[in-house]
Structures are given as C-alpha cells and as structure tokens.
Amino acid sequence: MFLSTAAQVAGIVSVFLVVATVTIVGPDRLRETRRTYRERLAAAAPYVGLLVPLLVVNKLARDIGPELSWLVGIRITGWLQTIDGLLLWPLYPEATPQVVVWLQSMATPAVTAYFSSVYVYGYVFLLVFPIIAYMSLSYPEPFRRTAIAYGANYLIGVVCYLVFIAYGPRNLLVEQVEGLLFTQHTQYQFVTAAVNNETNVFPSLHTSMAVTAALLAWSTRDEYPLWVPIATLLAVSVIVSTMYLGIHWATDVIFGIGLGWLSVVIGYRFEDWQPTLTGVKLRLTGIRNAIRSRQR
C-alpha cells in the first residue's frame, strides 16, 4: 500500500513537473541548461552536499526524536486548543468556534478531494518545481537561497518538534473535527504516516515550506512571472488544507508562516556563502580567535 501510493504520488507530480517545466521555464532556458549543465551542477553540488547532514538529522529525528521528545519536551496541545478557540472572537464574539471546526463546517466532498490532493500532490510539486526552475537560471543565487531556506525550515522545525509535543485537532476534537484525509482518502495515510510523526504538529512545516516557496517565487518574478500566481494559489491552498483536513491548529499555521518567512531571510543572508570545507575551517578558526582574544 505504501509503495503503490508513493509511486502514484511520484508519477502524478512528475507529470505536473514536466508540464510546468515546459511552459514556465521554456524551451530556450532548457536548451541553455543542457549546454551548461556541468557547470551548473558543479555550482549546485556544495548545496546538495548540505543535504547529507540534513538526512542524518532526519534519520535521528525519525528514530529517536519522538521518544526523546516525550522525555524533554513540553506538552502544549491544551494551550493550542485554547488559543485556537479565541482566534475567531472578532467574527463571532457570542460563541467563538474553533478555527478548524469553522473551516470544516463548509466541507463538501469536492472541497475535501481538492484539499486532500493539494496537501499531497500540490505540496510536493510546489517544493520540487523551484529546484528545477532555479537550476535553469544562468546565475546561482535563487537556487542557493532555496536550498538554504528549505534546510532552515526543516532544521528549525525539527528542533521545535523536539521541544513542543502537540497533537493536531483531529486527535483532540473527536466529536467536532474529522480527520478528513484519514477517513476519506485512506491511501495517503500510508505515505504521510511513513514520513511524519503525529506529534509533529507545532509549527506546521507544510505551511512554512509553502510560504517559503511562494516568497521565493516573488523574488524571481522577473524570470518566472507565471510562477508567482501559481505558487501563491498553491501555497494558500496548502495552508488552508492543513487546517481543513484537521491536521494542524491555526496556531501551528501562524507560527508556520513566521518560520517560512524567517527561512527566506536566512536564505538571502547566506546565498553568497559557499559551503566548502575550507570555508568551514576558516569560520572555525575565526571563532577560535575571537574566543581567545576575549579570554585575554
């Protein structure tokens, strides 16, 4: 079940990627990329190298993260529920509903199907397409920015998951919230359960990654004007879907938006930085010297 669904996701996203690459990136840029792909890969390699420590962190987070988290983390589910119950107060001062309950009150099968596919396919597409698109540019900054911003999202997210233990609305508001993705589109669970832990709720990494992708789309609006509205629509849909499907609290989403923005800032800050071994050594020497001079 896991493999067939994963293959299905990969297949469908690939189709989207091909279509988007042809229409948004365009044949001219693709031809250019094909001619200079060696240099471009060489320029990107150090950033792809950044993936290695990330994968190690991911492995650790998956294997011991949940257990470690229950030992050192703080349980905040109750607080998230309380805050979420106050957010719509300006709209409904009399009887304020939970944000997720309010969103689900508008549910229809078609809307559920839309948000379920956006949550799975749309999200993957939204994150993968920029990598292709920015590799096809003649200058490396957008690609570097993206790689660093994605990495920052993930690292900060993992630390938060360690520190904050929370369950999503579908695990607490049983009588009101339906875990729509889980009851109606069962097949996706085999993929989501394999890549995520159910206490990894605060903040919403789906939201932060989507916000990052959309903000980066704006930063390359001159090159890819068509990508801006598409990325924005997808990002907003992904954000709404996390709440609509009962997976995240609105509070997770608010902090997710903040994290997505912060990650882009970090991406800009370090886009000129080359992650080479010598660079790391230099930096370490710099720190050591700084400490020494302070000790004196």
Place this chain on the structure above:
Amino acid sequence: MAAESVTRRRFLATTAGALVTTSGCVGGVQNLAGRSRTAQLSLRISTVPASEDPYAVWIANHLADNLEASGVDTIVDPMSYDVFLREVLINHEFDIYIGRYPRLRDPDELRSMLYSAYSEEQGWQNPFGFSDPGTDELLDEQRAVSGDDRIDITNEIQQQILNEQPFVVLGVADRISAVRTDRFSGWPDGGLDNPTDYLLLDRAGEETTLELLLQNGRITENRNPLAVEYRDRGTLVGLLYEPLVRTPDGVDEPLPWLARDIAWEESEPTAATVRLRETPWHDGRSVTADDVAFTYEFLADTSLGEYDTAVPTPWRRSHVSLVESVTVEANDRLRIEFTTPNRSLAYRGLSVPILPEHIWRERSDAADLAGVDLSSRTTSALVDPNEAAVGSGFLQFDAAVPKESVSLTVFPEHFLWNGDANGIPARFGGTQPFDRVEFTVVPSQDAAVEVLAEGDADAPADRLQASIVPRIIDTEGISMTRRVPSSFYHVGCNCRRAPLTDPRFRQVLAQHLDRSAIVDEAFDGHGTPSEVPLRGKWVPKELEWNGTASRPFLGSDGDVAVERTQDAFRSAGYQYDGDQLVRRSGQ
C-alpha cells in the same frame, strides 16, 4: 461550543477581577496582603490521542466542557499511550485521567485497585492513592468467604466505591472487530481478544500464515509481560507466556494449562499440589517447578530482596498476593499454599504468566533508564524490553521490525500439539490452525479496513472503534463481529492531590459525567452504561443500570445545568468568585 465561550468569559472575568483588586482601600492593604489570595481551581485531564482511543478523548472533552461550565479551569492533555500509562501508573503525575481498566472479572481485582497499602507501588495497584481503612477491611474480608457472603461483601465494596469515588465507572464499550473468513474460520465473537481465542481458529483454505493488523507498534519494540506501560490488556504477550491455568471466556472451571493436574487439600486457607506438563521453553530448556517457584518469588519482589522495600509486579498484583508460599517437591511437582480458603479465588493465583528463571533472575538488579523517575526503586525486570521473549507459549517470537511488524511462529514442541493436553477441551488443541502469525502496524483504523478489504489481512489484532462500523458493513468480503469485554471505562482521580483528596469533591465531579450520553455518542451506542465495575451476579439489584445513576448527572443531554453543579459544589464547601470556582492555593 460551550467550552470556547466559557473560556472567553473566564478571560473577561479575570480582567474585571484584576481591576477590582487594584482599587482596594489603602488602610486595609496590610491585613489583605497578609492573606493568601484565591485563584481559580485548575485541573488537567490526562488521556491518549484520538488515534489511540477516540472514546477516551470524547469522554475527556465531555468532562472538560462540563467542568469549565461549572467554573473549573480544565485542560485536556493527550499523550501517547505508553507515556500516559507511565505518568498515571508509575509516576502518579496526574489530576484526573480517562482510561480503560484492562480486565476485571473477579471482585478480588478491586482489592489491588483500592488497597491502601498499595498506594505507593507502581502499576495498576491503587494508582489513585486511595486510602480508607473500612474499605481495606471489606477487601480483605471478600477473600475469606465464598458464595452469597462474598456477593454481599462485594456489594458493600461497590457501594463504598460509589460513596468515595476514587474512580468513576462509566460503562463498557463493546469490542468490535472485522474479520475475513476466506482463509480462516471459527472467529470468536468480537475477534481475537484473549490468547486462547487464537486457538479457536480453523483453516478454511490452504493459507498457513495468519495476517493481523496492529493499531500501534508497542509489541514490535517491547515484549515484556511486566512492563505495564507497554501493555494494554496483555493479549499478545499472553501468546508467548503460559500460566498454570487459563480461564477462556465461556468456560466454567479454569483449565489446567502448564499444570497437568491440581490436587486440592481440605485445609483453611487452602493449598494444592500442582504437577507440571512436560514442555520446553522456546530456547529448548525444560519448564521446571523451580521456574514456577521463582516466578512467584520474583513477581512478589522483582528485586529478590535487594531493596529494603519489595518491588512487586506492576500488574496482576492481586493474583500474586493470593499465593502465600511455593515449595518445590520434585522437578515437575510443587505445593502451593494460598492466602484464601476460597478455591475459585485460589485459581486466580495460578493464572500469572510463568517466567524462565535462567533469563529473569539477573533482571533483579537496579535499572538505570531514563523516562522514569530514577529515585524510585525500579528493577531491570520492569524496564527491560525483553525483545527475544523466551516463554513457553504456543507461539514463539520470530522477528520484528520496530514500529512496523512482528512475526510469531507456532512452537511445535508445545504440549498442545504433542498429545499432552488432558483437561483441555479439544477445540483449543488438536491441529495447529496456522504456522505463523504476522502482525503489521497500520496508520489508522480506516486504513486497517482498507487493507482487510483488499484481502491483505485476516483481522485486526486490536479492537476497532464504533465510528468505523458503517465502513465495515459497506465493505464486501469482511464481516463485523462484537462482544462485551471485561474492561470498563472510568475516570481516575488522584486522591493525593487537593481538592481531589476530598470525597465530596469527587462525588460532584462524578455528577459531571453523563453515562447515557457517553454510550450514545462516544461509543455510538455500541456499549452499556454502568456505575459499578463488575457485571452479572456481582451487580446488586439497586445498582443495575436503569437510565439514571444513583448520583445522577446534573444536567441533560450531556450538558450540565450550571446552577445545579454550582449548588452542588457550594454545598460541598467550595466557593465561587463570579462564575469561577476559587480556592486559596489555586490548586
């Protein structure tokens, strides 16, 4: 919606309260400042997330909403099942919890739940910290008598529970399951709930591997029969470890299991000579009388005398306390003295899993594992994951992938398959119904039904929730089955913490729970409300469920009537500031 509006009201009330406080007259400041201030009472309800038990979460929300309405600041705190059990049963870190008692068929189980002397121990023995000399006397007395006298005393005990409410019984949820019958038949009602249920299956085709689905991965990582925080009802470890006797559902007399026969003595309290069957451990060594004697010594004190205070088993405490002494008379024979004259009760003492001495003896040393308060006395036996799980059960451990799957194979040298099954009805023995059992973890119950529908599994190993029933009924090829189990839902109070120390507070708390609404809405009607933990002949006439509890719900249709609950709290001696229940310490 009630909870949300109350929360906001509380916020506004707090703000208003702060303004009033600052406008106090200066002359009185000294008098006032010397007194401790009052603050709203806040309580935390510990429970598990809906993915593990939607019923418990529903009940937690129901109680939280109603307590909020009565002016108590209440927060629902979900945590994963093992963390929940560790906090409640081992660390006693809770105010109120919502849970399910594993199995309760005999009144003697109430003794381990409530006996004062057990309140400092870890496990299912008195997690409430309840202490009442009168109840203790009754709990001891029910062991000394039999027949109608025992029923009378049990009635008194249950009446006492209702008066004191250390825990509030809510009712029983049916055990629901879904099974495929094309590969295996003979499924008992409600699916595979007890180890012996597995023996009732028959092959319907050529398939020799039974495929079952798990809701969580606990058994894939921990197979220790004493690790209370990893066991729900102990069914799966029960497949790996055999007791001296077993009492399957629908059997009157306990069946001699590891015991070949039991010769009772006409003494008071009673004693018996037990002869063992010839059967090996999964590693090939023989099961001996020494192993049995060791098991009883070990379960009574897993430190084997190392610590000043004994560290008893966190589970089946009452069973072990029924055994006074064990004397080994021969390699396959031992004499057991009991603490009770009641033979049917003595049988309970014989139903604990027997452990191999050559593996468990060295687990009596002090454990140094994180996650449990290290200052408390914990032995390796209680925290060892016991991955290899060498037992003498009819299934043996084969392989496991943590969080994903575990496979067990039939143990061919087991006495059931070797003609040494005297005293065991034929339906449990004879031919092996399968060669292997594969357990696979699935992400949810909906996913479980989907896997069943595709024919990739035969049944779930765990119970299913009521909300999945329509989906089962709509699915071709699988059928729904259910039974009434011996486990009941209850609200546990930590009687060590004020104001839960006060029985009057607990009584009013109990009146915030609408049992009819819980069964109708949380269990979707698949259950029975009850205010007493026992069933059948043990339920006194006046406590049989008739739609209203003897301490009735103070409201209707699941929602409390605020003026009634506030009156009840007030007449129990509690005070209100506006619509908040306040206490000096805020605790």
